[in-house]
Amino acid sequence: MCKAVAQAIKTDLIRKTDPVGQNSQKKPETIFALSSGAGTAGVAVVRLSGAHAFAALEALSGKPVPEARYAALRLLTDGSGARLDQALVIAFKGPASFTGEDVVELHLHGGRAVVAGVLEALDKIQGLRPAEPGEFSRRAFDNQKLDLTEAEGLNDLIHAQTAAQREQALRQMDGALRDLYEDWRGRLVAHLAHLEADIDFPDEDLPEGVAGAVRPNILSLKQEITQHLVDGRRGEALREGFRIVIMGEPNAGKSTLLNSLAKSDVAIVSDEEGTTRDAIEIQLDLGGYPVRLIDTAGVREGQGAIEQEGIRRALARAEEADLRLVLVRADDWPKVPESMQKWLDEKALLVITQTDRREAASGETMFHVKHDELPVGIIGAASVSAKADHGLDELFDTLTDHVRDAMAPREVPSLTRVRHRRALEDAVEHLDRFDQNAGMDAVLAAEDVRMAARSLGKITGRVGVEDILDVIFSDFCIGK
Numbered sequence: 001m002c003k004a005v006a007q008a009i010k011t012d013l014i015r016k017t018d019p020v021g022q023n024s025q026k027k028p029e030t031i032f033a034l035s036s037g038a039g040t041a042g043v044a045v046v047r048l049s050g051a052h053a054f055a056a057l058e059a060l061s062g063k064p065v066p067e068a069r070y071a072a073l074r075l076l077t078d079g080s081g082a083r084l085d086q087a088l089v090i091a092f093k094g095p096a097s098f099t100g101e102d103v104v105e106l107h108l109h110g111g112r113a114v115v116a117g118v119l120e121a122l123d124k125i126q127g128l129r130p131a132e133p134g135e136f137s138r139r140a141f142d143n144q145k146l147d148l149t150e151a152e153g154l155n156d157l158i159h160a161q162t163a164a165q166r167e168q169a170l171r172q173m174d175g176a177l178r179d180l181y182e183d184w185r186g187r188l189v190a191h192l193a194h195l196e197a198d199i200d201f202p203d204e205d206l207p208e209g210v211a212g213a214v215r216p217n218i219l220s221l222k223q224e225i226t227q228h229l230v231d232g233r234r235g236e237a238l239r240e241g242f243r244i245v246i247m248g249e250p251n252a253g254k255s256t257l258l259n260s261l262a263k264s265d266v267a268i269v270s271d272e273e274g275t276t277r278d279a280i281e282i283q284l285d286l287g288g289y290p291v292r293l294i295d296t297a298g299v300r301e302g303q304g305a306i307e308q309e310g311i312r313r314a315l316a317r318a319e320e321a322d323l324r325l326v327l328v329r330a331d332d333w334p335k336v337p338e339s340m341q342k343w344l345d346e347k348a349l350l351v352i353t354q355t356d357r358r359e360a361a362s363g364e365t366m367f368h369v370k371h372d373e374l375p376v377g378i379i380g381a382a383s384v385s386a387k388a389d390h391g392l393d394e395l396f397d398t399l400t401d402h403v404r405d406a407m408a409p410r411e412v413p414s415l416t417r418v419r420h421r422r423a424l425e426d427a428v429e430h431l432d433r434f435d436q437n438a439g440m441d442a443v444l445a446a447e448d449v450r451m452a453a454r455s456l457g458k459i460t461g462r463v464g465v466e467d468i469l470d471v472i473f474s475d476f477c478i479g480k
């Protein structure tokens with residue numbers, strides 16, 4: 001019975017670790033799309049990929065395809081002979097191309113009529129059709145030019161807004177995450193081979209069985225994965241933007257601070273309490289790191305349904321913040337409003353606002369926060385006056401330092417996506433189960449390791465991902 005199970009596991013392992021692409025049977029159609037950005041530019045690039053790409057170029061140019069990977073100037077005309085453009089064209093012979101198929105690039109003049117005319121002419125050619133979003137990258141994946149982490153890195157690079165995002169995306173495209181996850185998977189598969197051999201041919205010299213012997217190795221691997229999981233969201237924050245939420249009572253000066261940091265008049269400011277209702281989000285680049293700065297409704301006992309909903313949203317944003325700026329008016333300090341006390345924790349920076357008013361009222365020349373008045377456990381404190389333009393540069397620098405600390409790359413590449421996080425959590429769960437089964441049931445223990453290896457394989461796309469591929473690639477732009 002055991003042998004049958006072991007055989008089944010082995011067969012499954014071999015089948016499931018087959019790269020997905022090799023199972024795709026039918027010849028894909030030839031696709032085309034505008035691959036350069038939307039809007040008029042000097043040059044626009046239309047890309048074709050598939051078996052009919054070269055024939056299509058011959059049809060448009062009326063000439064033989066130029067030598068692979070050499071640019072050539074060609075007059076393009078449509079089926080009725082109307083001139084479309086004097087274009088630079090390049091052919092890439094598969095498999096030495098981005099997709100692994102025959103690829104043609106048409107470098108056109110960027111005008112609307114040129115691009116539209118060429119796309120229309122291509123659409124009329126037999127065997128060609130417009131590409132779906134991400135379809136070029138999907139083909140590169142199917143032809144093993146990219147694994148999923150590299151494809152996701154490519155998509156991140158296209159959307160990178162800051163230097164640090166670009167750096168992280170390039171690192172992922174270089175295969176940094178693939179190497180890390182494949183290394184872990186490879187080690188699990190090696191352990192699995194031993195476990196399965198032991199099921200077939202038990203080793204009488206090892207009373208605990210092989211499961212007992214490989215247990216320490218597997219547990220230390222689990223430890224490595226767990227360590228990677230608790231990196232404080234740094235890679236994800238870098239991809240999505242680090243969320244800084246401004247919160248406080250009405251009239252604390254939240255919207256004023258947002259406008260100061262944004263250096264732009266984004267949010268309405270007034271001395272009426274409850275001015276801001278919707279959360280207002282802006283994007284900042286702090287030292288190359290992407291930040292989403294969010295102004296929220298002042299927290300108090302809400303006056304009416306709309307304000308109450310605003311406050312509910314404010315608290316929801318505060319909950320998911322990476323950093324909270326908790327604003328307290330200098331006039332109130334050192335009293336902290338009841339509603340803000342619970343938010344002064346290890347994710348909070350206390351910001352004392354409107355110091356000019358307190359100085360005017362008390363005659364203090366320079367307002368200072370006394371160290372022993374600060375709540376324990378918070379990140380730090382700052383004091384500002386928007387009116388006197390005081391402390392804002394310092395706050396800006398403090399935020400930049402904090403954001404850099406939170407997102408700067410480390411030696412080991414960071415986790416960048418929830419999809420990867422879920423798969424790694426699954427793997428850890430299976431390894432926990434292995435730990436429980438190891439001394440008791442060799443067959444179950446082997447199965448747990450196999451499942452953990454499968455979870456890791458899903459990240460790079462080695463196994464069992466057919467169902468999620470459409471979701472992943474449809475997130476890409478058309479032409480990519």
Ligand SMILES: Nc1nc2c(c(=O)[nH]1)N(C=O)[C@@H](CNc1ccc(C(=O)N[C@@H](CCC(=O)O)C(=O)O)cc1)CN2
Binds near residue numbers: 045095105
């Ligand atoms: N004009 C143009 N520029 C572009 C792209 C493109 O597709 N076209 N790229 C699109 O993303 C990026 C470059 N990426 C590319 C990646 C691989 C191959 C390629 O031909 N690979 C072959 C040969 C490799 C080699 O010669 O070293 C292969 O992998 O076999 C081409 C472009 C950025 N710039």
Ligand SMILES: Nc1nc2c(ncn2[C@@H]2O[C@H](COP(=O)(O)OP(=O)(O)OP(=O)(O)O)[C@@H](O)[C@H]2O)c(=O)[nH]1
Binds near residue numbers: 253254296353388
């Ligand atoms: N003197 C002085 N007044 C300020 C300062 N910052 C903000 N104010 C004033 O304080 C009032 C409230 O400012 P807002 O920025 O609208 O306050 P808020 O926290 O966004 O208020 P709500 O949106 O109602 O929750 C406005 O009249 C501002 O002009 C400051 O540094 N000094």
Ligand SMILES: [Mg+2]
Binds near residue numbers: 256267
């Ligand atoms: Mg406001």
